Amino acid sequence: MQLLGMMDPGKLSIFTARSGAVSIEVNGAPYHSPYDPVREADKFCSALKVEDADVILLFGWGLGYCGAVLQRRMKPGTRVIVFEPNAGLFEISRAHAGTREALKHGVFQFVVGDSVRQFFDDWALNGCRETDHFLWIEWPPAAVQHREMLESLKADFRKCLRDKAANLLTHFRNGEMYFQNALANFRFQASADVGWLFGQFKNVPLVIVSAGPSLDRNIADLRGAEDRCFILSMDTSLRPLLAAGITPHAVMAADPSELNARHIAGAVPEQVYLIAEQGIQPSVLESADRRFLFGLGLFPDPLFAKFGFAKSSLEVWGSVATAALDLACRMGNNPVIFIGQDFAYSWGRAYASHTIFDGLPFSAEWSGPLKEMDIWGELVHTTETMIAYRDYFSRKLRTRPDIRFINATEGGILRLGVDILPLREALRLTGKRRTDVAAILRDRYRIQRTTDKALTHFLDVLRLRRQDCGCISAFLELVAKQALLENDSGTIQKKIQWGIQLMEQAIAG
Template sequence: MIVNYDFDIEESRDGLKILKIHKDGKKVYIGSKYRMKECIDKILKEDYKSEDGFTFIIFGIPNEEYIKGIYKNNEKIKVIIFEPNINLIEYIKNNYEEYKFLEEENIYLLNARNEEEVYLSLKKLIQEFDLTKIIYKSFLNYDKIYEQQMYKFNKVVKNAINDIAIKRNTQMYFYKRWFETLTKNLKYMIGATPINLLEDKYKNIPAIIVSAGPSLNKNIDDLHNIDKDILIFSGGRTLRSLVEKNIQPSLIGVVDPGEISYKLVENYIEKTKSPLLFYEGTNEKVVEAHQGQKIIFTQNSMIHDIFRMEIEDIGVGGSIAHDLTATAKYLGCNPIIFIGQDLAYTGEKYHADIAINQFKKVDENSVSNEVENIYVEDVNGHKVKTSIVLDNFRREMEIFIESNKDTTFINATEGGAKIKGTIQMTLKDAISKYKLNSKISFMQNIEQVDENKIKNNTIEILNKIIESDQEIIKQGTKALEAIKDLNVYLRIGEKSKINKYLKSLNNIDDKIRGCYEKLEILRSIIYPTIYNILSGKKPKTHKEIIENNKFLYKSILDVSKEVLEPIKNVKNEIEKMEIEHD
């Protein structure tokens, strides 16, 4: 992805700096030796429709005139630049004054040498709110000179944007469910063990992560009689498969809020003795049905406040396998062994036949013709069909593995996509090499929290949330009235009244913002409103600004009213809880 071509910096006939690249015995200009200004003006016209808030992703370092041109039309933009020529990058570092224009606010020259580094940089710089406002381009003829590098960069940009879009779509889809699961799971979190209390408790203990990929059929039977020698971590989909083979997992993890999460474990989760790993977003029926020990992680600061500790967030994205892998790492497990982690449609199957939904037929497990024709390298060096989502899961897993080089990761799936950073081995060989000839006791002698104290903290925090929510309802109602009056005075142009109502709205804004900052519980349910405002066009006219504010206040008011009763109900329910004492 990076090359080291020599280059010259010259001056075009119309007085602009121009790069001349030495490639394959030829010398090629970036732009035109004679009409460089005309070239720049032409591409600036193409970008004229961009607005404040747009993100430019540019392949190749532009010249100063282009950067000044796009900033002239739009001051509040973000510019992300990838330069494939390492010699030019080094020159810029050593000749700072010549390229001082790259120090403008919100200009980011990627310091990345390979696809993975570029991908990670893009994921940090592009927000989900940016997705509808991205301009992606090659600077002039960079794409012709650096054709192979451009091809690779295109692929990385596509993957990064797809993965950010997947995250956005998940948040948009589950925004109400996450609020529901939080309120319904709260009473079960009170008596659960924060994952922090398990940190490094199982140092150098091997752990197997059981996933439901098509290859699980090949080696699930090898898990018999090893549960005291190796920890076995299972997602919900594979619980039935294990139980029906008399294999008891050390830990079950369920994080999905959807109804399918419960359907996959129904009639099995109720009877299992295995501890459950969950968080506030887990389907509440799963949490309620599970009768054993529970372990929590969290992505909500309210839970930190309740427990008076920074509870670890091991939700690293992707599937439950990713979260179980992060859990194994956090617990100190080493090596971490994957089975059923195909991350592909091995044998044209969605899942292992033994792990499909218990209410579905086996023939429904065959991949349909509508599935995307995306292929990746498999564990044997051949090609295997996958999907955008599964390929995203693979990349996320590879990033996690790359970030944890002190841990050995073994892919014992015996099929599916190749996972970079893992050692390929059969499960039998992995068990033979790594199993401990000692008895592992999972979740024994672990420090417990003071449930009474946690219960009282929860009630106290819920009371504050109710007060803040009621204040938001009061201020939101005032804001809508003020906007109605402001609209009238804008039409007749009465400046003193306009200023009065604008000042009043600013005061209301401050009060709502102050209350909203205390309401982490509303984060997911208000997300679509925030997304629609931040990803939409910036309002320019008085009418657009008023409509934008009206939409915001009405949305906040509606949400605040909607959540008030459920929050009161959960508080009352927790107040009536009786804490069992050992």
Template structure:
């Protein structure tokens, strides 16, 4: 205990001299609430909630490999999660690193390590800057994120953790939409004739300047709003209604007809997007949809592209307007509303998480998407953790980036139980 007190006192002195507010934060932490165990091997490490903070056999060697994983010259490096101290030291040994920006992902873990291990060398380095990860809205490149500390990130740092994971998983998430995929190129090309004869999404642009639009996604909280939406439509008071494809059937069951349906998915089918209820209903679509499904649609069709190079050749030959897509059809629906000129956009069913154990509104588990247990978490509008999946969390980050780029539009959400969407407020009357 005496040795721990000496280590903590020396670490705290350096911290207080350089970052007094962080020293106060460390002193305020209740580290006794952490589930900590010593894990021994050739060396030793500690576990938090069963997760090792580092190798138990060669902590220095592991940190060296991690620091070397950043290729090329890196004058500035962002390190998310200092671990037991080996990681900052390993990056400081790189001669090209002029500035090491260390970000804390969990306050209690950082305070615990300050009690256990001497950190004075790297804390005292003039090349090091230290801050809470959650103090930044965005992440910075190049970065290295400690995998254990990503898993153990605290609630106050959850949003930046989400962005780190989104950046790291982007190559995997995008692998099904590579621009050189021959099957995708063939599908896009198979729609060339339809594209040439169909309408252009840009025909809708600037058509509703200053208006309000309701964008309907299929998160489980949508079920709470069917009556409200239906009543507004029947009274003729509902704003313009844009629905994502998987919301069409649930809306139809409750007597609600949207003004536009948006679909982008190559796997879309007539079960989710049934042509028999499409009379007169405008469909905004991307060229990845099945040609037979498009041909069966009874309402007017309007084609759109994204920035994916997959569409480059068609864009030159058959020009159409573009919509933003960050992985989800909801992005395209939101961008359509904004490009129509709306200044107030209300989101329904934009949960990006499980709500009351459900994944989609009004669809049976597994009916339109694999039925999976939530493996990740995000914070909801009550500041509580709710289960989610990696893809949903990535879609959430993409929408938050989009919202940040459109400060002139008021974005309102209608459910606190789903994921908190940074940059949005909650609708004072429709929130449920």
């Protein structure tokens, strides 16, 4: 149970209803019926499809009468998350049978008092399945007394649903491409594991360079900082940095598409390390002499782990910058400075100068149907996807109060969880201490030993439809997610046959 704050409970008056059950008033208004609160709860819940729900979110617990109805009607395995804004009321309810029973019932999770406001900051539908049915319930008296909190909570819940849907859509679109690329990149699996960088840059300033339009405003200020900061370029910002005469220490890539490969292919200087997800286009890995690879925890990671050469995972949430943020936290960098991280079409543009999109026609009004307040207090065009990425950033930043995050973009909509400073001021705060970032990268760069036995093992698994090692289920989760959700056995068998053909081609060379 989360009980992180005590709201003013107001005036609480307990009395006996005409039915003999206990009832209560809050600030003179009935929270439960003065006649029969048990019958009231039954009637209220009668129109709700409780039996169909996998996850129930209940706003307003009171003395637990609705909870008792839910316990009788919900199917086994259903989770119930209860939001009770009035901490004083919840303490009183502990003496009543409905609450006592729910507290013993492992499926009930109580979020009480001020902690209700922050709930979705920490719980982004974690542990929920793509097929789960959600049931949102608002107890009317709670909704009336806590309207502002309720609306904020519902907005956060809608964001979580939006983000989960976006992730699922990405899974549908990219699963096959990811596996094909990872298989084609098997020859690069001997590259260094990104995990060997974890903890190696403790308190070293890091500048994460993205290619938002605001990068043009301050990219020149980054010159000369190479010996004081770890400069980590995103794939899209490599060409703008090189055009400005700045060579980053490393460039990061995570998008498996051919379009994104064009940002890097043929452009990586010899001394620059590539930090890449193992399922990107092979042309990207071919462009660099020295590579640190990471996984996403998806197949074929479990396969490679069986044979001792799996790569460490990074958290990637739709954008390579999210992977860079996770890497920064794991490497120990502090402070972490963002530039070019607009999450918006600042100044009416999509990207900084010198990207592969430079010079192409673009309309911020047409491409960005939404508007958000930027750091200057002005409305700027953006998209739901970019807002989702921004929200992910903000949630992630709040989980690491030990790290100072500085938004030196000088534009865009990233406001929460960061200090907003001009890049010159942010760099001044890093001090004059020199750090040989290249030497640390060189020291941590180690070749891994791989074996083709991993490929022959998986081919055998596919041919025999073996279920004993978990590989085939992980493979189908990646490449046939929609078919699994729809229980489409025909498509599932076609995906297995497709996998067999790919494996035979890979082994044949």
